[in-house]
Amino acid sequence: MDSVYTKTLRISNNLGLHARAAAKIVDLAKKYEAKLYLRKDDQEVDGGSILSLLTLCCPKGTEVEIRAEGPEAHELMEELERLFEYRFGEEK
Amino acid sequence: MKSGEGSAPRILKGIPVSSGVVIGKAHVVETSQLKIVYQYLLDEKHVEMEVERFMDALHTTGEQLKKLKDSMPEPIKSHGFIIDTHLMILQDSMLREGTVEKIRKEQINAEWALKKSLREIRRLFEEIDDPYIRGRIDDVEDVADRIMRNLAGQEAPPLGDITQRVIVVAHKLSPADTSEMDVTKVMGFITDMGGRTSHTAIMAQALKIPAVVGLETATQFVEDGDLLIVDGTAGEVVINPDDSDIIRFQERQVLYQEKESLIAKSSQAPAITKDGYRITVRANIEFLEEVGTVKEYGGEGIGLYRTEFLYLKSRGLPSEEELFLDYKEAVEQVAPDPVAIRTLDLGGEKLTSVPGSLNEANPALGLRGIRLCLKERDMFRTQLRAILRASAFGKVRIIFPMISGVQELMDAKAFLKSIMGELDEEGLGYDPYLEVGIMIEVPSAVTMAEVLAEHVDFFSIGTNDLIQYALAIDRVNEHVAYMYQPFHPAILRMIRTVVEAGDQCGGRVSLCGEMASDPLCTGLLLGLGITELSINARTIPVIKELIRSISIEEARKDLHEVMKLPTARQVREYLLERMNPIIEKLGINESFLNTTQVPMG
Numbered sequence: 001m002d003s004v005y006t007k008t009l010r011i012s013n014n015l016g017l018h019a020r021a022a023a024k025i026v027d028l029a030k031k032y033e034a035k036l037y038l039r040k041d042d043q044e045v046d047g048g049s050i051l052s053l054l055t056l057c058c059p060k061g062t063e064v065e066i067r068a069e070g071p072e073a074h075e076l077m078e079e080l081e082r083l084f085e086y087r088f089g090e091e092k
Numbered sequence: 093m094k095s096g097e098g099s100a101p102r103i104l105k106g107i108p109v110s111s112g113v114v115i116g117k118a119h120v121v122e123t124s125q126l127k128i129v130y131q132y133l134l135d136e137k138h139v140e141m142e143v144e145r146f147m148d149a150l151h152t153t154g155e156q157l158k159k160l161k162d163s164m165p166e167p168i169k170s171h172g173f174i175i176d177t178h179l180m181i182l183q184d185s186m187l188r189e190g191t192v193e194k195i196r197k198e199q200i201n202a203e204w205a206l207k208k209s210l211r212e213i214r215r216l217f218e219e220i221d222d223p224y225i226r227g228r229i230d231d232v233e234d235v236a237d238r239i240m241r242n243l244a245g246q247e248a249p250p251l252g253d254i255t256q257r258v259i260v261v262a263h264k265l266s267p268a269d270t271s272e273m274d275v276t277k278v279m280g281f282i283t284d285m286g287g288r289t290s291h292t293a294i295m296a297q298a299l300k301i302p303a304v305v306g307l308e309t310a311t312q313f314v315e316d317g318d319l320l321i322v323d324g325t326a327g328e329v330v331i332n333p334d335d336s337d338i339i340r341f342q343e344r345q346v347l348y349q350e351k352e353s354l355i356a357k358s359s360q361a362p363a364i365t366k367d368g369y370r371i372t373v374r375a376n377i378e379f380l381e382e383v384g385t386v387k388e389y390g391g392e393g394i395g396l397y398r399t400e401f402l403y404l405k406s407r408g409l410p411s412e413e414e415l416f417l418d419y420k421e422a423v424e425q426v427a428p429d430p431v432a433i434r435t436l437d438l439g440g441e442k443l444t445s446v447p448g449s450l451n452e453a454n455p456a457l458g459l460r461g462i463r464l465c466l467k468e469r470d471m472f473r474t475q476l477r478a479i480l481r482a483s484a485f486g487k488v489r490i491i492f493p494m495i496s497g498v499q500e501l502m503d504a505k506a507f508l509k510s511i512m513g514e515l516d517e518e519g520l521g522y523d524p525y526l527e528v529g530i531m532i533e534v535p536s537a538v539t540m541a542e543v544l545a546e547h548v549d550f551f552s553i554g555t556n557d558l559i560q561y562a563l564a565i566d567r568v569n570e571h572v573a574y575m576y577q578p579f580h581p582a583i584l585r586m587i588r589t590v591v592e593a594g595d596q597c598g599g600r601v602s603l604c605g606e607m608a609s610d611p612l613c614t615g616l617l618l619g620l621g622i623t624e625l626s627i628n629a630r631t632i633p634v635i636k637e638l639i640r641s642i643s644i645e646e647a648r649k650d651l652h653e654v655m656k657l658p659t660a661r662q663v664r665e666y667l668l669e670r671m672n673p674i675i676e677k678l679g680i681n682e683s684f685l686n687t688t689q690v691p692m693g
Contacts, residue, residue: 019177019228026180049185050177051232054225055216 004069005077010061013087017058019050021088026050028079034070036080101331106282106307108327109293111352111630113345114280114302115338118318119258120311121265131201132256142195146202149242154182156238174231181235186213203243210236211315259322261314265292280322282310282329287567288606296324297630298382304329352633358640359390359633366643371618373636374429375629376604380418383425385629390636393429395626396491396552396604397422399475400438409471415478423486430487432552432626433479434531435472437461437493456566461494466503476511484521489529491552496534501547529599533557538586541593551594552626555605559583577660578607579667584620584655591621602626611675612667614638619651634678641674 011017017025029036029048036047038056040063045052047066058064068077119130133139161175181187187209194205210232217229257279264285281296286305296303302324314320314331321330321341325348330337363371374395375386386394402410402418423431439452439460452458465472482488492504505528515522527549532538535558541551559578560567567576577583587603594601602624607613609627614635617625627635650670657663 015224016222018224019231020173023173023177023180046185050180051184051186051213051216054228055220057220057222057225059222 003073004067005073006065006067007077007081008063008065009081009084010063011058011084012060013090014060015090016060016062017053017056019054021090022050022053024083024088025053025080028076028083031079032068032070032072032076034068034073034076036076037067037069039065039067101309101313102333104282104304104307104310104313104329104331106304106310106327106329107287108303108324109286109288109290109305110281110296110301110303111325111348112280112300112302113321113323113325113341113348114259115319115321115333115341116257116259116279118261118314118316118320120314120316121260121262130204130256130258133195133199133201139196139199142202143192145243146191146195146206146239149202149239150182150188152242152245153235153238154179156242157182177228177231178235181232182239187232187235203240206236206239206243208316215315259320261310261320262292263311265290265295280320280324281305282307282314282320282322284308284310284312294378294382294628297628298377298379298385300385300630355633355637356389359636361390361636362392363636363639365618365639366641367645369618369623369644371622371639372602372624373632373639374432374602374624374626375632376626377422377629380421382629383422386426389629389632391426391429391629391632393426393487394422394431395602395624397431397433399433399436403436403438409474412474412478412481415475416481419478419482419488420485423482423488427486430489432489432491432529433482434491434493434552435462435475435479436465437531438464456560462492462500462504463494466500466507469507472507473511476508477515480508480511480515480522480526481520483523483526488523489527489550491529491531493531493554494534494557495530495532495544496536497540498543498547501530501544505547531557532590533561535562535586538562538589541590542596545593545597545599548599550600550602551590553587553590553601553603553605553622555583555587555603555607558586558605562586578610578613579660579663581655581658581660581663584616584663587617587620587622588655595621600624609635611635611638612664612671615642615647615650615671615674616654616667618642618644619647619649619654637678638674641678 013021015021025036025038025047026049037044038047038053039045040056040058043056045056047053056064066077066080068074068080133142157175157179187206190209190212191202191205194200194208195202198205213232214229217226217232220226257277259280259282260278262281262283264283265281278299278301280301281292281303283290283292283305284307286292290305292303292305302322304322304324304327307329310329319332321328321333321337323329323341323344326344330341333341363373365371372392373390374393375382375389375391376396376398377383377386377394378398378401383394402415419431419433437460439455439458459467465475479488479490490508492501495501495504508528512522512524529548529550529552530537530544531554532541532551533554537544538558545551555578559576559580562582563575563577563580565572565575567573591601601622603617603622604626607617608625609631611634618639625635654663654666657666
């Protein structure tokens, strides 16, 4: 089912959206057919591009607006939410 | 370097070395090697082949990275993440699609497109505050390097397809760099390094395109594809100009052209001082291509033909025939005026083709100039034969460089004579009366000038090297460059000694080097008794005009005063005061006035 999901998530790991965390988002984006976008303020980037994610520059506490659109957008969004909650697997 | 602290300057100031104004796209040349060249792809077919070549290189890079990760030993396996990041960067759309899009849209080669993508990414990263993330650019560069290497391993489209004209931006350009470059596509040059006699300056003047050197930070602030205005007359470069800049510089250009055409009108007339002395003004040239400009600018022949270029350009040493044709062409073009050919003046380190090239700790004091030629006799023979044979077609003079004493001169002359004998036997024509002179650029030659004068027809004072050797400073060494002082009283005394020695033997003394084309020096040199100047062709009209407004009698009086002054700074100040009214009256712009500055400290 094609649809668009948006959600605002907070980056809560200490290191912020650094390379390793960004890589995990990219991995996820690649797994699904749906397109993934992350927006901070007025800058929106492709969730499938590690470089774009890095240039979004999100330290801990940043709120990002996530948009997933296309087939399985819902599943993608759910998994992404878990990834954020899980703080990208970063140890405390 | 591009730390993002403060914004990049919009206008850079440097040393103007070739006049004119040009507006165009920047082509940044990395370091001194031209590994990444710009190529314009002619058609759809080439474009698609190039995209394929790029994708192949990505694929190869990916395979290499995976292999690298697999071969990591257990203890550092956890660092494999770095390689995962690299693989991800490799797949990244900014790099991958961004580059492919550039190849297609701009019809450029993969290397250039990748380089542009990399610059875009770098720009984005520079704006990141977080130092850790900003540092990830290093990973991107690593990946790009790897791709570049793989691209290099694959066949690139043929060179020479460059169809867009660019302004070359480089840290420094060597003759080897420019010999690989299609210079006819270059609209202008700007470099970080270099001075008035740098290779870039000479090249630009020969091509009659604007150039500014010594900008120090050009490669730091100019990005590929930036729009640039290069004002080679004022020494200014504007990065990404706005409309009002463009209008302002176009107005300047019109002004420059008016002034130049005014001066050019009188350039063909001889340079006679106010009190009736005739001064000969000839041209220094380095490339055959420059010969055409000699007459155009009113040069009375060539006072210094530097012959190094053909030795640096070709693979291996040039053949006698190649040299002969080059010299003959120059001789025929300026006939009946003379061409003074300086024999090879290179350090051994520049000639990889010379067997047993040395690794010298101090090349400036090493095997170079006439010393190298007298050691490498076969190479010297080839050049002397070519020069002698060319002398059958016009008026040729020979100048031996770096002569430090009488013995060297005698050896060189004896060798020259033996070669004349060879040509006689072979029945080849040459001018048996051709004049032989030497460069005066080693201080010992100044001291010995009166003895040397008995053995030569003329002296040519090479002030650039003489100043360096006499004051023991390397002008390229930034720590002592401020000591490079043409107005140093010692230098003035040396020139006087040489002129007096020449006068005694009836030999002529000419002066080449930057001093000869510095308007501040003109009166001084005439006062010293110099009757022949050899300068860059484009400065001839101005210097001739200047000579016409000077009287030798006054110049001698000035010299008398100058010789009493103990420091270079005082000499310069005196000359500024004396010459400025004349210079201003002639409307000589500042591009000619930056030549021989003395620091005010």
